[in-house]
Amino acid sequence: MYRIIISLLVFLVGLIVTAGGIWLAAVGGSWFYVLLGLLLLGASVLTWRRNRFGIGLYGVTLLLTLVWSIGEAGFDWWALAPRGALLAVLGVLMLLPWMVRAMRPESGREGARGGYELNSGILALSLVIAGGVALYSAFSNPHDTPGNLGERVTVAADQPDAGVPDGEWWAYGRTNAGQRYSPLAQITPENVGALEVAWTYRTGETRSGVDPEETTYEVTPLVIDDTMYICTPFSTVIALDATTGEEKWRFDPQLKQPPTATTQHMTCRGVSYHRAEAGDLPDNVTLATGDAAPASSPDELVASSAAEATTDAAGVPQNVVTGGAEAGAPNPVVTRKDVPEDVTLPGQCLERLFVPTSDGRLITISAQTGEICPGFGGGNGTINLWANMPNITPGSFYATSPPIVTESLVIVNGAVNDNASVASPSGVIRAYDLYTGELVWNFDSKNPDATMPIANDEAYSHNAPNSWSVASYDPDLDLIYLPMGNESPDQYGGGRGENTERFSSSILALDASSGRVVWDFQTVHHDLWDYDVPAQPNLINLEIGGEAVPALVAPTKQGEVFVLNRETGEPVLPVSEQPAPQTTVEGDHAAPTQPHSALSFMPPVLREADMWGTTLFDQLYCRIRFRQLDYEGPFTPPTERGTLVYPGNFGTFNWGGVAVDPERGILFGMPVYLAFTVTMEKRADEMSRVVTQEGDPIFNENFGAPYAAMIGPFTSPLGLPCQQPPWGYVAAADLTSGDILYRHVNGTVRDLSGRLALPFEMGVPGIGGPIMTAGGVAFLSGTLDDYVRGYDVNSGEELWRARLPAGGQATPSTYEGADGRQYLVVVAGGHGSTGTRPGDSIIAYALP
Incomplete structure (x- = not known):
C-alpha cells in the first residue's frame, strides 16, 4: 500500500507538471x-x-532538477526551495x-534487511547532494552587497535651513530642507x-x-520646546509632553464629512509650525487676548463652494467639463471670504500650528493651547481649500501633507483622487499670507503663468496635475x-495638454x-505607470570637484534617484535618456525615451x-502568467492584454523617501521591489x-476616459508575490559619485505568514521613511513586519529591533528631552492599503 501511495503522489505531481509545462x-x-513531468511520470x-x-x-x-535550478537561480535558498523542496x-x-522493501520481488521481501541497492x-546520493546545496545556500547571502563607509569627512560645512536647535524636530523632515538627519549623537552603534x-x-x-x-x-511627530505635536488620520492634533508622554491638549477639527464612494484616503502626515516674535509682526497684525470664532464646519465649506454642483449616485459630478482644455472649468462660481485689514492675534498665537484636514480646510491653532487663532482666513482661523475648485465632490480633494511655512507665507498643496474620473478637482498650489490668510498667489499647472490670485467668480483648471506629497x-x-x-487617468495619456505633459511627474521649483516657475525637471516622460514623484526632495550641500554644490535629492517610484542643482535644476549626477518600449492602447502613445540617473x-x-x-x-503558475503578460522591461506601456509593471506603482521609494547625511554626503533608504499588473x-x-x-469605493474607473484600469500586485493564487524574494532592502549610496555603498536584505515575513508567524529573513516591502543621526545610527519602522529597527550607518548592519503593537508605517523622529x-519616537497605527495591524500608539524609546 505504501508503494502505491508514493507512486500515485509522484504520478500526480508529474501529471500536473507535464500539463503546466x-x-x-x-x-x-x-x-x-x-x-521534468515526463521523468516523474516514468518514475511513478x-x-x-x-x-x-x-x-x-x-x-x-x-539531480537534473538541482543542476537546472542552480543554473537559473544560483545558490539562493529562497529561489531553490520551490524548485526542489517537494x-x-x-x-x-x-x-x-x-x-524499498516493497520494490523487491514477493519471494524476497521476508527477512530482507531493506533491499537497498544501486538504484537506492x-x-x-542525489538527496545528500541536494541537502548539501540547501545547507550551503541557507547560509549564503547572494542578494546582500556588503560595504563600509570608512572615514568620510564633512563634504560641505554650510547646510540649508539652519536654525533649528539640535535637540528638536521642527518640520516633517526635521527642517524644511527635508534631510531627516539629527545632529544628536547620544545614541550610537555601541549602545x-x-x-x-x-x-x-x-x-x-x-x-x-x-x-x-x-x-x-x-x-512624523514634531518636537519643539519639549512639546510633541502629532495628528491622527482624522486630523485631530494632540500636544504631548515629549519627556513623559503626558497629554497637554487636543484639538479636534470635527470632521463631519462621512466617507463616500469617492473618498480614497484618511491621512495626516503632519502639521507645520511657525514661531514669531512680537516685534516681527506686520503693521496690520496686533496682539490681543480672547476667544476666537470656531472654524467653519466641513459641511459649510463644501456647501459654500459647491452650490451649483450636482452629483450622480456614485458621487461623480455631472455638470463638469471633461474636455482636454488647459484653461480652468467655468463652474462652479465660488466666493472667498473677505480678509480684514487688521488682524487681531492673541499672544499665545505667536507660536502657531497649521493643520491640514482631509475635508479640505487649513486651520491655524495656538501651539501653546490648541485654540483657534483668529484673523487667519477671515476671523475664524480657517481657510476653505475648496474655494475656486472645479468639480466639487466631497472626498475627492484633501490636504494630506503639512504645508510649507516661510517668513511671510504658508504654501499648501493637496491630493486629488487618483483615477476616479477625468472630471476631478484641481491640483492647484496656493500661497496664503501667514497672518491674514489672504491668497497671495496660486500655481495652476495647466495655466502656469497666471499666478496672481484668481478672481472670486473663476475656477482653477480641472484635473490639473497635483502635488500630494511633502514639499521642501x-x-x-x-x-x-x-x-x-499626474492628471487622471494615470495609465492612459491620450489627450493630455502641453502643460500637463510638461509638469506631470516632475520636480517643480517655484519662487516662493x-x-x-524657476525650473522644472521631469523624472518620467508621458507617465503611464503612476510614477508620480512621491517623496519630499532632500536639500543638501555637497562638495564635488572641490566646489560646494547646492543639491537636491529626488527619490522616485521607478528607483531612479536624481541629484540636481537646486538653484538651476541641472543634473549634478549624470542623467541619460534611454529608449523605452512603444506599444500602447489605441489613442495613446509612449515617450520614445525615459531619463535614467547615474544613481x-x-x-x-x-x-x-x-x-x-x-x-x-x-511557481509554474507564475511562470505562465509572466509569459502571458506584455513585458519589455521598465516602462512597458499598459495594454488591453495585460502588462507587467516593475517596479509597480507601490514604488521603489514612496512618500517615506530617503534620509541624507550632510556630514558624509550619503543617503540611506529602504528600496522596495514589487511587480504589479x-x-x-x-x-x-x-x-x-x-x-x-456598485457601492464600493471608486478606484481606477477613469469615468470620462476611454479605458478603465484593472490594477493589482503580481501574485500567485496563494496571494504571494510571483517574483522571488527579497522584496525589501536597506541601502546607502554616495551622493557625490552615485555609487551604491551597501545593500542588505531587510525584514521578516513574521506578520505576512498568518498564524505561523514565521521569522524568516526574506526581505519584505515597507512604506515609510528612515532617519539618520550624527551618532551613526539610522532608524526605520516602515517594514510590514511590525518592528522598529536601528542600523549602523557605517555598514547597514541591523543592531537593534523592537516589536511594535501595530504597523509602523510612518517616519520616526528623534529629539532631546x-x-x-535622546529619544526616538515611533508611531504605530498601521496602514490600510498594506494590511498591517491598525492601532493608535505613540512610543518613545531612550537609553536607560
Missing part, C-alpha cells in the same frame, strides 16, 4: 517542466510496477524502508541595543469599518520644491514669493527564471462601472 512552453517559456509507472529502476530514475531526475520530500519518502544508492520604552501614549483614534481602506497613520523650501534661494503627480536603485529586468512560489506548482479595460460609455462594484536623554 506544455502550457508554459506554448506561451514561449521553458521546456524543462515538460521534461516503474515504481508502481515494482521496477527498482524507478527509484534510480527518480534520483537522476532530482521533489526532495518525495525522494526521502521513496527511500524509506517500506518503499543513486537516490540517496543602541540598550534602547527601551520610555513612555507610550494612545490617541484613542483607530480605523473602523466605516473608514476608507487607506486610513493610515503616516505622521530653501530660504536662501526663496525656492519651494514640489514633487508633482510669487509662485513663478539608481531600479531593479534588473525580470526574467521567467525570477518567478517564485512556495511550491513547484504556484495593469490591464486596460475598454469602457462602453463614460459613466458605467467597469472594474468596481528635558531630562537630557
